[in-house]
Each structure stands twice: as structure tokens, then as C-alpha cells.
Amino acid sequence: MYINEIVVYIGEILVAIGVFCDLAASIGMLRFPNFYVRLHAATVGTIGGAFVPLIGIALIALGAEWLGTYRFFLAGASIITAIIIIILAPVGSHVLARATHRARLVKVEPKVVDHLEEDIKKKEGDENA
């Protein structure tokens, strides 16, 4: 009989972690200086702030008997959404960062070394020579 409550409590802990990650990511998104630094905050926001709470919501839905039969639909769809997010979100930010660097839209400002830029310059030099 206690299995429902245990599942719901685990789910609530996961949602609470998600909310914390979400707040941290949004503050970082606002305060960080440029695009490449903001990518870190976006990672926290998508994986910690969307994937983890969706798993938690699936657990809460499994334990929530007052929602009726359709709670299994809710749990399954949450897990599918979580899988979609963990597959697609990193690729989205990767593609965006690659395009930004290639089109030179944002300057890589606080940098020690930028191997990608050196490679591109070397390639262009080879082509010109």
C-alpha cells in the first residue's frame, strides 16, 4: 500500500531538482557575458531542467490514483518526451554553436586558444596557396 507514496515522493524529489536547475540556468542565461558561455547554462536548463522533472512527473503520475486510467497515458507520454529531449536537445545546441562559429556571428571573446578557428584558417590558406 505504501508503494504509491514512495513512488510519488521520489518523483517530487526529481521535480524539485529540476526546478532548482531551471532557476540556476535562467539566472545564468541572463548574467553570462556572451553566447558561447551561455551554452553551459542552456545545457543545465535542458537536461537538468527538463529531462529530470519529466521522469519525476512520470513517477508522480504512476502513483497518482485519483487521475484515473489515463494516468498511464500521462506517464508514458512524459517518458517519451523525456527521451526525445535527451536525444534532441544536445544536438540542437551543438548545431547552433557550430553554425555561429562558422558564420562568425559572435566573437570568441575570453579565449586562451581556439583550435577550430586555427584549423579553418589553415584550410583556407591551403586552398589559397
Add this chain to the structure above:
Amino acid sequence: MKKTDLFVIASIIVFILSLAYITALGGLGPLPPINVRRIAINYLNLTYNMFTPYLTVFALESVTSIVWDFRGLDTLYETAVFYAAIIASIALYRGVYIDFKKNIEKMGLSPIAKTVTRISLILIPTVAASVALHGHLTPGGGFQAGSIATVVIVLSIIIFSRYFLPIHGLSKNKALLFRSIGLLGIAVTSIALLLIAIVLGVNAYIFQNQAKIDAPLSFPSLVDNYILGGSLLFFNLFEFIAVAFGFTIVFLLLSISEEKVKKVTIDG
């Protein structure tokens, strides 16, 4: 964003809020009543009510229950609008052929994006099919599922390149064929009752799926205790096919390079 922009936005928001406040106070005419009206109560009672099997529509969703008997007409008009748009784009691009290129390794975006897209090529159509086949139980239906499935088409055109779909066997003409199959399915579903009625020698309505007083035939709503939803299942399935392949045609044509189109349209 400049300071004048901020000022204009703030004044627009204040205007909208004050308009909303005046409307809520009843300054622009009488307010509609808050409690549920009688026709809404009727719809809610007759949506899925097992105790009155002669009046209920056996649909769990109230939007479906409202368009229950007219879902065929709903589908017809949706497809008609879309049909005109697709025919226009095909006519605009007449004479332009998508060329065939085998070597597409170096085109498109990075290898990471390509690998992940190969996974989602299976994942996304599954989600779309579940939305289409559950259209009579949960929110969703043919148009929604078709537009979800279009994600795959657009992503594969943009991430791999415009040659990816023709290489894997989905050329423009084949998409047109599948779309025609979808349209044919919608047509057959809408006149199926009439055909059966002609054979049996009774009256029937086209585009409708409930038995009337003078027309005894209807699509089955329950099969072996599973809610089937009459003709809704068939309409959703065929419209899913029609919409998905219609969008495929549009995006395949849009992705052709501009020089090629100019050559055909200007030189004739």
C-alpha cells in the same frame, strides 16, 4: 531595442490592460453568463454515456462529440484548402525536375546531427501514428499527426540535403501517389455507407456516421469492447497520409536551388 521602443511597448500593454479591465466591468456591452449553458450540458452528457446507448456518441472527447456526425465534412474542407495550395505549388514548379546525386556525404550539417536524425527518423513517425490512431480518444487527429510527421521530412531535407529523400525512394511523383491514395481513402470512407445501402436497398447519408430514423446504417462504434469511433478512425488515418505527403511535396519543391528554377521558368 531603443528607448522609444520600450515606451511604445509599455503604452500598448497599458492600453490592452485598460481595455480588458473595462470589458471585464461590462463597459463595452453585456457580459455573457458564467455558468454552463444548456447546449453545453447536453454535449457533455452525451459525449460518453454508457447508460443511454441510443443517445451517446461513444467519444471520450467533447470536441469530437460536437463534430461527431459532421467529421466527414470537417475533413473534406480541411483537405480542400490544402489541395488547392499543393496543386498551385506543383503548377508553379512545372518542368523543374529534382536531379539525382549519389554522393551526399559532404553535404548537409555535421555528422553528429546526421546520426541523431537517423534515430529520430523512426521515433517521430511512431509518435505521429499514435496521435493519428488515438485521435478519437485523446486530442489529436489527422491534420495534427500529419504535421508532426512532416518534422521528419523537413529535418531530413535540411540536415542531409535535398537529395536524401529521392535516394531513399521518396521522389515527388511517389509522394503525389501516396497523397492521392490518402484522398481516395477519404472519398471511399465518406461514401461507404451509401454503397452498402444501395446493395441492401435502404436509405443512407454520405459524410455521416450515425444511424438516423430514416437511415438505419451506421459505422460500428464498439468492436469487442474497444471504442472504435465509427468513421473517425478511417478519416484520421487517411488524412494523416494525405497531409504528411502533401507537405513532403511542398518542401521537396521549395528546396530546389534557385538557379535551376530560374533557368526553367525564364528560358521556358
Add this chain to the structure above:
Amino acid sequence: MSLEEQVMLFIMIVFPLYLLSFTLYIIRAIKGPTIPDTVLAIDALSFDIAAFLALLSILYRSPILISCAVVLALWVYALDIYVSKYFEARDMGD
């Protein structure tokens, strides 16, 4: 306190925190000096909203609302891909 009331109370406590973080994301999305900033902010915002919509469907006690979350997560990824393809390639079909 029953399990139902306790879950509802928990969601009520979480709700304003979500609203606060949405506001911050939206400020970045509107302000964002370059286009990638805006798109990145919309990206993170929409994935978080997808999680929040699932939570709302528990709060409103209507589980069938969940299918919107899947659609939102899928299409925002597509928006990323369009914008980056626009900047990276010479032609959208290449």
C-alpha cells in the same frame, strides 16, 4: 493530509519558481544581442515549458493534455536546425 492534497501543494509551491525562471528566459530572448542568443533562449525556454505543461496536466487533473508537450519539444528542435542551416550553408537545400 492525503497524497492528492500533498501533491497539489507541492505543485503550487513549485509553480512560482517556474514562473520566475520563465520570466528570466523571456528577458534574455527579447534582449539577446545576436540571433543565436535569442534562439538558444527560446530553445531552453521551450524544453522547460514542455516539462511544465506535463506538471500542469497533473494540476488540472486532465491527463490527456500531455500530448502537447511532445509536439512542443519536437518543433523547437526544428527551429534550431533551420536557423543554423540558414547561417551555415550557401543554400537551404544543400
Add this chain to the structure above:
Amino acid sequence: MLEIFTLSLLTLFAITSVVAAYLAIRERDLVKAVVYSAIQSAMYALIYYVLMAPDIVLVYIPVSVGLIPAVLLFVIKKTERYEGD
């Protein structure tokens, strides 16, 4: 309590959509305008969600966030990015 939260959610989405629509009209850079209009329509979709119309949301998000930006970006790539005077 639930009503207050729901109303504040609606207010946030509605005000954001007004701001995004204004910026999409004013913007000279058409790619940026497309992104702003995507924000505006996503906010409208969420308003529909809160008002319990999931069918509309399922149509509105694909068409306004997915298909219209795709078509517009295809077309902008074939013409010009900046709006003339």
C-alpha cells in the same frame, strides 16, 4: 490560489506575445523577425493550452513554430535578408 497562478501565467504569456509581435513588426533584419514571430506564436499556443484547447495547440505549434519559419527562411535565403528603406 490556483486561479491566481493561472491568471499570472496567462498574463506573462500575453504580455510576452505583445512585445514579440511589436518587435517582429519593427525589426529590419528579417531572420530576427522570423524568430520573434516564432516566440509570439509559441506564446499564443501556450495560452490555448491553459484555456484547455489541446486540439488547437496541436495544430498551432507545428504550423506556426515549425512550418511558417521553415517556409519563410527558405524564401529569405533565396532573396534578401535586410529590409530596404
